[in-house]
Amino acid sequence: MIQISQLTKHFGDVQALGGVSFEAASGRITGLLGPNGAGKSTCLRILSSVLRPDSGSARIGGVDVVADPLAARRIFGVLPHGAGLYPHLTARENIAYYGQLHGMKRGALAARLADLIERLNLGAIVDRKCQGFSQGERTKVALARALVHEPEYLLLDEPTTGLDVMAARELRAWLKELKARGNCILLSSHVMQDVAALADDLLIIAGGKLAASGTPESLAEAYPGRDLEEIFIEAVGLAQP
Amino acid sequence: MKLALVVCRKELLDNARDRRTLFSTLLFGPLFAPLLFAVLINVAVSRNLASLEEALEVPILGLEQAENLSSFLHARGIRPSADHGLQDLQDAAAAVRAGEQDLVIALDEDFAEHFVDDGLARVTLIYDQSNSRAGSRVQRARRALAAYSEQLGALRLLARGIHPGVVRPMTVDDYDVSTPAGRSTLLLGMLTYFLLLAMLMGGFYLAIDTTAGERERKSLEPLLATPISRASLLLGKMAATSLYMLLSLVLTLCAFTIALRFLPLDELGMSSSFGVLAALGAFVVLAPIAPFGAALMTLVASFTRSYKEAQTYLGLVILLPTLPLVFASLLNVTPSLPLMWVPSLSQHLLVTNLIRQEPVAIGMLSVSALSTLALAGLLGAVAIRLYKREALLG
Numbered sequence: 120m121i122q123i124s125q126l127t128k129h130f131g132d133v134q135a136l137g138g139v140s141f142e143a144a145s146g147r148i149t150g151l152l153g154p155n156g157a158g159k160s161t162c163l164r165i166l167s168s169v170l171r172p173d174s175g176s177a178r179i180g181g182v183d184v185v186a187d188p189l190a191a192r193r194i195f196g197v198l199p200h201g202a203g204l205y206p207h208l209t210a211r212e213n214i215a216y217y218g219q220l221h222g223m224k225r226g227a228l229a230a231r232l233a234d235l236i237e238r239l240n241l242g243a244i245v246d247r248k249c250q251g252f253s254q255g256e257r258t259k260v261a262l263a264r265a266l267v268h269e270p271e272y273l274l275l276d277e278p279t280t281g282l283d284v285m286a287a288r289e290l291r292a293w294l295k296e297l298k299a300r301g302n303c304i305l306l307s308s309h310v311m312q313d314v315a316a317l318a319d320d321l322l323i324i325a326g327g328k329l330a331a332s333g334t335p336e337s338l339a340e341a342y343p344g345r346d347l348e349e350i351f352i353e354a355v356g357l358a359q360p
Numbered sequence: 361m362k363l364a365l366v367v368c369r370k371e372l373l374d375n376a377r378d379r380r381t382l383f384s385t386l387l388f389g390p391l392f393a394p395l396l397f398a399v400l401i402n403v404a405v406s407r408n409l410a411s412l413e414e415a416l417e418v419p420i421l422g423l424e425q426a427e428n429l430s431s432f433l434h435a436r437g438i439r440p441s442a443d444h445g446l447q448d449l450q451d452a453a454a455a456v457r458a459g460e461q462d463l464v465i466a467l468d469e470d471f472a473e474h475f476v477d478d479g480l481a482r483v484t485l486i487y488d489q490s491n492s493r494a495g496s497r498v499q500r501a502r503r504a505l506a507a508y509s510e511q512l513g514a515l516r517l518l519a520r521g522i523h524p525g526v527v528r529p530m531t532v533d534d535y536d537v538s539t540p541a542g543r544s545t546l547l548l549g550m551l552t553y554f555l556l557l558a559m560l561m562g563g564f565y566l567a568i569d570t571t572a573g574e575r576e577r578k579s580l581e582p583l584l585a586t587p588i589s590r591a592s593l594l595l596g597k598m599a600a601t602s603l604y605m606l607l608s609l610v611l612t613l614c615a616f617t618i619a620l621r622f623l624p625l626d627e628l629g630m631s632s633s634f635g636v637l638a639a640l641g642a643f644v645v646l647a648p649i650a651p652f653g654a655a656l657m658t659l660v661a662s663f664t665r666s667y668k669e670a671q672t673y674l675g676l677v678i679l680l681p682t683l684p685l686v687f688a689s690l691l692n693v694t695p696s697l698p699l700m701w702v703p704s705l706s707q708h709l710l711v712t713n714l715i716r717q718e719p720v721a722i723g724m725l726s727v728s729a730l731s732t733l734a735l736a737g738l739l740g741a742v743a744i745r746l747y748k749r750e751a752l753l754g
Contacts, residue, residue: 167585170750192587203579207377208370219366220586248377264582 120145121166121272121305126175128161128327135161137327138175143320145271145303148294150318152308154355158327159307160200163276166305167197179272180303193221195272196265200280202257206250210241210260213249214267221268228267235263239293255286262293273297275306279313291317311348325355363588367596371570372603381565385604389558390611394619397554401623416497419444421452422467426475429467429508436504452486462494463487465501551634551715552708553685555612555646560653560678562608563601567657570597572670590747594658598740601654609646613639638714645710645725648732652703653681655739662746684708700727703735 121143128136136158143149153159164170165177168188177184184191204213211232218228236245239259244252249260258278265273275294279287294304294317308314314321321338323331331338331354335347342350375381420440423430430440444461446452452464464486468474475481483505487494514524574580583593617639660677664670684705693699695709706728713720 164581167581169581169584189587189589192585195585197582197585199578199582201578203577203582205370205374205577205579207374212370212373216366216370217582217586219370220363220583220588222363222587261582 120178120180121149121303122176122178123162123166124176126162126165126177127173128158128165128170129173134327136165136172136175139324139327139329140175141322141329141332143303143305143322146298146301147319148298148304148306148317149320149322150306150308150314151322151324152311152314152351153324153330154309157325157355159309159324160276161327162324163197163274163305163307167195167274168192193268194270195274196268196270198258198261198265198273198275198278200276202254202261204249204252204257204260204264207248209248210245210252210256210263211236213260214264217264218267223268231267231269235266239263240289254281255283255289258282258286258290262290266297271302273302273304275304277308278306279308279310287313311351315347323351323354330354361592361595364592364596364599367588367593368599368603371566371597371600375566375569375600375604378565378569381569381604384564385562385608386611388561389554389608390615393554393558393612394615397550397616398619398623400550415439416500417441418463418465418497418501419446419452419455419461420465420467421446421448422469422471425467425472432508432511433504436500436507438501438504449484449486456486456488459488459491461486462491463497463501465505549685549689549708549712549715551616552646552711553682555609555616555642555711556649556681556685556704556707557678558612559605559609559646559649560657560681563605563650563654563657564674564678566597566601566604567654567661568667568670568674570601571658571661572664572667575665576667591744594740594744594747598651598654598658598743601658602650605650605653606647609643609650613643634715638717641714641720642711645707645714645720645728648729648736649681649704649707651736652732652739653678655736655743656680659739659743659746662743695721695724697724697727700724701731703728703732706732 123142124140126136126139127134139158139162151159151162161170165172166179166184168184168191171185179191180194182191182194204210205216208216214232214235215228218231223231236242239262241259241263244256244260249257252260258281262278265275278290278294282290291313294306298304298319306314306317315335318335320334321332322329331341331350333341338347338350339345342353345353415437417439418441420430420433423440433439444455444464446455446461446464449466452461452466455461456464466484466486468482468484471481471483473481485498485501485505487498489495510528513527517524517527574583584590617634617636620634657674657677660673661670664673681704684702685708687693688705688708693705693709695706695713699709700706706724710720710725710728
């Protein structure tokens with residue numbers, strides 16, 4: 120379980136988060152929805168222990184990411200916005216580097232690599248340098264890299280941005296497979312269709328605050344007669360004065 | 361610590377595939393520096409030799425008045441050039457100013473009269489002091505003219521029954537105690553400069569790539585979300601940068617050791633004493649600069665927000681360690697224990713010692729190494745602190 124409570128964060132004079140609280144359960148995909156600048160990325164960056172909150176707490180699997188970031192980093196994997204691969208390294212080297220940083224032994228790492236290559240269908244590109252990969256290939260490799268240490272928790276920042284239809288479908292299929300294995304997945308997006316197709320739980324944030332939350336069904340009940348996009352616009356509009 | 365090794369290995373591999381890094385590590389220092397050095401030395405040699413031995417052709421105005429002077433100058437290799445087309449002093453000054461002539465010698469119109477009568481016969485040397493080519497020629501002409509004047513004066517005194525020593529009570533002699541190895545330090549002093557520059561260039565792109573480059577590629581955030589402490593991360597990166605700097609140093613030293621064998625240093629009255637032993641010594645002396653430079657460059661690159669910005673700042677930073685060298689050569693500093701606390705200056709002085717074939721004091725060497733390493737540690741610690749700040753992510 121991922122728990123965030125009363126999280127605040129300022130960047131200079133700008134308030135990015137103004138007391139956000141939410142939970143993301145294991146074995147489910149939780150979608151973090153919000154307009155640009157709503158605080159989605161800030162939430163994920165605090166959870167991935169890259170940023171420190173001004174106040175409030177963030178826990179992953181019971182581990183406080185602020186107090187014990189190293190322990191938290193062992194149990195989550197991060198798919199950053201834009202992949203962030205090393206262009207001079209091959210896909211295999213990129214993935215193996217993170218495995219080594221997670222302290223994996225040579226044999227275990229080799230076995231895990233073989234497994235990931237097969238499951239994510241990376242065989243054709245795994246020994247090519249990442250320079251010149253398509254966005255879909257980059258996302259695939261970055262996902263494999265995030266999964267290399269078999270994390271229970273997965274944080275994805277706008278994973279489907281820039282993917283074509285086939286690649287986006289593939290990604291959705293893997294995420295569902297991971298969910299079926301009991302992983303806890305938190306992903307941010309501003310694309311309604313992705314979230315509608317994937318998420319079991321929705322969190323709509325705007326202006327650094329939680330505007331609405333619930334399953335798609337419960338949200339449909341709360342906002343009768345509206346589709347997800349209309350619910351989103353209404354929730355965001357309510358949160359912004 | 362083990363993770364620092366993982367980072368170091370990755371950066372070594374990653375940058376070995378980067379053309380920019382390879383160029384600055386393998387080509388700039390090892391090839392470019394000795395080449396530039398060889399050209400400099402060859403120019404110096406050819407200029408020196410040319411001005412000493414070659415006949416000097418100079419336009420001489422009014423020489424027809426002084427046949428004896430003409431043959432005296434001829435004997436000293438100074439020949440009047442024909443067809444210079446210069447009429448008077450103004451012409452000559454204009455030609456020199458325009459750079460058409462380096463030097464013109466002009467005898468006054470009434471030279472012959474004064475020469476016999478009262479010793480007010482005037483010879484004017486027209487030259488441009490800011491023209492570096494003219495310097496040695498002017499000196500040569502002046503010396504020849506003075507010698508003629510002196511010789512004639514002595515003869516005139518003798519003709520009147522007076523010993524020339526009466527008007528010349530003193531003789532000034534030159535007694536240069538410099539050894540050939542010592543003389544070579546003037547030129548070889550630049551060697552440290554090239555070695556330092558080659559080292560810094562060797563680590564230049566690594567320092568940028570591992571910091572600003574990582575941020576620009578957006579690979580820094582996921583990296584910071586892996587279970588490696590920022591201290592280990594930075595240590596690994598700085599270690600990789602240091603290793604590239606050392607590699608560049610080794611290659612440059614090899615290149616210099618080979619190149620100096622083929623340079624005509626002895627023709628300049630210098631000995632090229634930069635053998636294998638001196639190269640090994642220079643490596644030991646200069647090695648501590650690697651972690652120092654790596655920490656310094658990593659620290660500065662950490663402040664910058666993009667690859668380009670980092671390049672701009674580091675371009676200035678790599679000049680920093682060369683500043684003490686400039687002062688050293690201007691002030692003619694000799695090695696002393698307090699100076700060993702200054703990085704780059706201490707290494708310069710010690711390498712100069714090696715070139716002079718003088719023993720290097722172990723005490724000085726250890727102070728130099730330890731102070732440079734201590735400063736490297738300090739800079740590294742500051743860089744690590746900086747990486748703990750989240751403003752770094754931009």
